[in-house]
Amino acid sequence: MIKVHSLSKSYGSRQAISDVSFEINKGEVVGFLGPNGAGKTTTMKILTGYMVPHKGSVQLDGIDILKEPLLAKKKLGYLPEFPPIYTDMYVENYLQYVAKLKLCPKKEIPKRVDLTLEKVGLKEVRKRLIKNLSKGFKQRVGLAQALVSQPEILILDEPTVGLDPKQVKDIRNTLIQLKGQHTIILSTHILSEVQISCDRVIVINKGKIVMQDSLTGLSQKMRAKRQIVLTVRKVSDDLLLKLKKVQGVISVTQEDRSFVLDVEKENSINEDLARFVVNNSYGLIELKEKSFNLEDVFIRLTEQSKK
Amino acid sequence: MMKSLLQEMKFFFKQMFLVAQKDFKSMLFSPLFFVWSGISFIFLSYIFPRDLFRFAMSYAMPVMGGDPNQGGNIHFNVFVAHISYINLILLFSIPVLGMKLLAEEKQNHTFDLLMTAPLSSFQMILGKYFALISLLLVFLLCSLFYPLSTGLFVEIPLGPLFSSYLGLFCLVVLYSSVALFASSLSSSLFLSAFIGMIFNISLWFISQQGVGDSGLISSVMSYISIASHLTNFIKGSIVISSIVFFLSSACFFLFLVFKSVEFVRWRA
Ligand SMILES: Nc1ncnc2c1ncn2[C@@H]1O[C@H](COP(=O)(O)OP(=O)(O)OP(=O)(O)O)[C@@H](O)[C@H]1O
Numbered sequence A: 001m002i003k004v005h006s007l008s009k010s011y012g013s014r015q016a017i018s019d020v021s022f023e024i025n026k027g028e029v030v031g032f033l034g035p036n037g038a039g040k041t042t043t044m045k046i047l048t049g050y051m052v053p054h055k056g057s058v059q060l061d062g063i064d065i066l067k068e069p070l071l072a073k074k075k076l077g078y079l080p081e082f083p084p085i086y087t088d089m090y091v092e093n094y095l096q097y098v099a100k101l102k103l104c105p106k107k108e109i110p111k112r113v114d115l116t117l118e119k120v121g122l123k124e125v126r127k128r129l130i131k132n133l134s135k136g137f138k139q140r141v142g143l144a145q146a147l148v149s150q151p152e153i154l155i156l157d158e159p160t161v162g163l164d165p166k167q168v169k170d171i172r173n174t175l176i177q178l179k180g181q182h183t184i185i186l187s188t189h190i191l192s193e194v195q196i197s198c199d200r201v202i203v204i205n206k207g208k209i210v211m212q213d214s215l216t217g218l219s220q221k222m223r224a225k226r227q228i229v230l231t232v233r234k235v236s237d238d239l240l241l242k243l244k245k246v247q248g249v250i251s252v253t254q255e256d257r258s259f260v261l262d263v264e265k266e267n268s269i270n271e272d273l274a275r276f277v278v279n280n281s282y283g284l285i286e287l288k289e290k291s292f293n294l295e296d297v298f299i300r301l302t303e304q305s306k307k
Numbered sequence B: 001m002m003k004s005l006l007q008e009m010k011f012f013f014k015q016m017f018l019v020a021q022k023d024f025k026s027m028l029f030s031p032l033f034f035v036w037s038g039i040s041f042i043f044l045s046y047i048f049p050r051d052l053f054r055f056a057m058s059y060a061m062p063v064m065g066g067d068p069n070q071g072g073n074i075h076f077n078v079f080v081a082h083i084s085y086i087n088l089i090l091l092f093s094i095p096v097l098g099m100k101l102l103a104e105e106k107q108n109h110t111f112d113l114l115m116t117a118p119l120s121s122f123q124m125i126l127g128k129y130f131a132l133i134s135l136l137l138v139f140l141l142c143s144l145f146y147p148l149s150t151g152l153f154v155e156i157p158l159g160p161l162f163s164s165y166l167g168l169f170c171l172v173v174l175y176s177s178v179a180l181f182a183s184s185l186s187s188s189l190f191l192s193a194f195i196g197m198i199f200n201i202s203l204w205f206i207s208q209q210g211v212g213d214s215g216l217i218s219s220v221m222s223y224i225s226i227a228s229h230l231t232n233f234i235k236g237s238i239v240i241s242s243i244v245f246f247l248s249s250a251c252f253f254l255f256l257v258f259k260s261v262e263f264v265r266w267r268a
């Protein structure tokens, strides 16, 4: 459905993305994961025909966006980083306008607007001025404008950023319900968001694709290594050496009173460590499994790709 | 072949008018337009009767009037002043009325919507341009009420009046393209209004230089002088080259708008 072939784009001398290629099949929901400044928005702007790449090509359902932009854009629904809403319009009129702009058949417009309002939960505010809606509802209006033309391809740029947890949940539920109706690309810098709503993930960092994998593949890679953080009250010089000798510990690094331990995957290690610290009365403050944030994933993934 | 061409044209105008209609409405019902037209009409309602009264006084005492041919002409004594006030209003207010057309779209990020909709930049620009022109056409038609209403009491020369209004319309065509260009340059409303005014004023200044020169330069200068073209219209003659001048300058600025919008696609 979407074929992207070695895209490159730079802003002046700053290379935003380089040699980005991927393919997405019909009906897939793909997470486009990357930290701030990775080039997610840039890639999406090229996919939607907003920007022209310096190199590479994009095909949407077999249509080249650079050669036949009008045809390709008909197949698209796009929610940019900031919802593109006219604040002086009423929700309903705004959606009607977008539907016309996207060339929906005239007779179908009222029906599609109704359906879309239903899908994103905006029925009660359809006659309100967009200006007066809360941020969460503005974001929903933004999502609604992407959906109203019933496009085959949906491109969503950080659809849940800056919303409160309840709104985030609502939007995610809406996205889950959209599964199967559209081919969806969804950018985010939140790992759990991908885990909740996507089938597949493309990880991008510093303008390059670091990894493409199914969701199960991603979690396996993440679980390949385990780290434990141990904090104690009394630090003695030999503690570092002693910790290294504990069964199952691979390596230890010290940061002040905390120790980061690379450990083997067996489960009893937490217990063993706790017992060791308590028995030698080092004064256990905290013992926790280190959770991986996105940065760690990238570091790990780039390390792996070097090897 | 013929049929598909027709369909393509229909599609072109349909999308263009959709944009035009939306922008026209949003400008017409904005508080800015309301306040601005209120102030303009209060101003005209004060100035016009004042000029008319002065003219009536001098007409009643012909001794005081100088040129017997023009002294009694309501067109030159009253209407031309009215026309030049309107020109002044247009010069400063079109950049303000048109500032939102592209700058606000950028500010509100709705520009993304237009750029990713099945709509060419050309359709979008023309749509916005026609919206602004239509808005000012409404204003011009309303302002025509002042000179026409004097026709109830005295006989007025309709020919020069209408050709003058055609001249004003030509100015609208030019100023609007300048305003749209100014609006395409940034996402700041203030900046785009300011730049638009500067451009409009400079257009008038170019013409001032032409006066002293001679030969080719002088004829070029007088061709690009707005004042001399407007004078043609005010005198009651519709000169094709003047119309061509306004249309081609407007096209030039629209071309710049196109370049500026396309620049976003290429670099952003
Ligand atoms: N208009 C611009 N001019 C210059 N540089 C830009 C522009 N837009 C983006 N960049 C740069 O291009 C790179 C990629 O930016 P992009 O917005 O695509 O990242 P992103 O993945 O969407 O980040 P975020 O998570 O913050 O939205 C960044 O280094 C950014 O500084």
Ligand SMILES: [Mg+2]
Residues within 6 Å of the ligand: A040, A041, A042, A081, A157
């Ligand atoms: Mg972004």
